Amino acid sequence: MAASQTALPGNAMAGILRDAALYALVTFGLCVPIIAYRTDPGPGTELVLVPRWGLVAALCAAIFVARIVQRLVLLRRDARRALTPSPAQATEAVHGEPDAGQKTSKVGLSLFIAVALTLPMIAALATGGLSSARYWIDLGILILTYVMLGWGLNIVVGLAGLLDLGYVAFYAVGAYSYALLSTTFGLSFWVCLPLAGLFAGLWGMILGFPVLRLRGDYLAIVTLAFGEIIRLVLINWTDVTGGGAGISSIPRATFFGIPFTAGDNGFAATFGIPYDSMHRLVFLYYLILALALITNFVTLRLRRLPIGRAWEALREDEIACRSLGINTTATKLTAFALGAAFGGFAGSFFAVRQGFISPESFNFLESAIILAIVVLGGMGSQVGVAIAAVAMVGGPEMLRNLGFLKAVFGEGFDPNEYRLLLFGLAMVAMMVWRPRGLISVRLPSVSLGERRAVSGAHVSEGHG
């Protein structure tokens, strides 16, 4: 154990032992009514009490040891921290090593893009064929949709600091724009995609104009209400939207006009390759990847332009912005409209992928998940949002495959049923250990020397 290395004074060690003993005692007290006796069905109808004192003793011992280890680890950490002052408190320039967050940012984005670009190939190789890789490519599409939505919302929440709880409304506007334009007027996906973004952006402006004078909680409530209004309109305006039944048989995506069919003028025949129904899915995968990367590229670009700096300044201090001649209403509106437009692009992709949409897909839970992705990733961090989207969307999917847990908890255990519980636990753990998100540092948009990240302790979260 670490005790010998740190050479603790005797009284400190005695204190730790006393503390650990107290923990063990509490554990014992809790164990007596819960664990000490198990009721098993006896030979007849009666129940038999099976004493399990050995298990209780083991648990108490485990808690005792765990508490000692925890105290020693904390003690060493505090000692280490006392020696190295936090850069946030420094009065002179601190030129420290880049921290873990920065290193992740540097390697993370290129790694993410590399894996994303090759996922269909990797999946096909690993599972032995395109058709068997269907699950993985589908999952990839789902995750990338959320990555794109997260990046879109990141402009509004992460950069401009406006809390938007109704982002899914713009996703819905985009989806219904494509669905209605293509089924009614027969417009192709490539015409509808920009139109969907335009309509969503327009709705962003229409909503933004009256509500952006609100701040903080009030803005959040109004955007939440807007999300619900859009959903209720979609349900009740049956003549146009088909109501709760939704819109079905939405035209499928084509390869720039060439349909993915088995016929003579289909994709496979045109390019002289054997027909495979997976071609369409792979194409959809690369389509959403391209859309997501465009969102990322535009956002990174905008951050270095005056408008992006004005967004971040707005998040930091709105009053100071006004005193520097920045039109805060117009600045907020551009952030809102641009975020909405990206939501609209993602929405029209959703419609073309599903081929069927209904208001059920655009409920508040979707908004909450997208917002959770942004907050979990670290507000304003593009890499963080991508990681969080993988964790939030891919994580619950992974739980379906945790068969080995059955070996631990018995045959009747279905990990899928504990999805939300584990999810909640993970969120609580995040809030305790990384309250400002996975990547909480902020990279400056411009620098004279080497670009050094700004610690999350200085960065404001915005007040709406």
Added chain:
Amino acid sequence: MATHPDTRATATPPVLTVEHLTMRFGGLVAVSDLSFQARRGDITALIGPNGAGKTTVFNCITGFYKPTEGMLTLAHADGTTHLLERLPNHEVNRTARVARTFQNIRLFQGMTVLENLLVAQHKPLMRASGYTILGLLGLKGFRDAQDAAIERAKAWLTRIDLMKRADDPAGALPYGAQRRLEIARAMCTDPVLLCLDEPAAGLNPRESAELNGLLRHIRDEHDTSVLLIEHDMSVVMEISDHVVVLDYGQKIADGTPAEVRSDPRVIAAYLGVEDEEVEAVEAEVGISVPHGDDAHTGAPA
């Protein structure tokens, strides 16, 4: 006060003319019928005891409050005038070119020192980036404008001695440096009138002396007049050309630092007078205080 001799007052029109400014918050009259002028190229100080209405006057001038009554005229060197009370908040800086700092420092704490100075140059950069569209394409015109903006920021960083910390977050700077940075940020908007709300608050004597140097530099080297609120008399008396004294929202004195210092009304407002002398002093200086005599007497607040 037209009594003190002044040659410049007739030579150039005042940069800021405040006429009959009144600001009411419900029943509370924060500023009452205030009129004064700030001359071009001068450092004008606005002083007065706590709660005299100085910051309210500032907020009216910089567009954060809409005055209940009165007219605020800002004249540029080329003769164009702007009525500040009619401009929307951000236009006061954008078109009338009035910049300000805040009593409680309002820097963009999570942004670097350099970024703070670039945000202040939003208007020219926004124009150069073609309202984002040209900038998104990465055209050369925008890159040049950005380089020019960085050069300008560097010049100010050298001036306020923060060049070494250009890439550090503004929130990590010590207090005195934050004050200097806020002034430099306001100056980066290229103002005609710079309004400083207690720039020396919380500074030590050495930093105060540096601040005096900085303000003199701004007055002498730039086409910028300064209007400042200050409690630190070493700053006010040393660098201001003109002092306006407020008490209970009314102007009680207006003149050169020397004149104001010897004005009995100013002494009464700052130091107070003994209870038994109140009547005599009031009769002598010719005021009747409308807000009750208690607050005016006894020890200074």
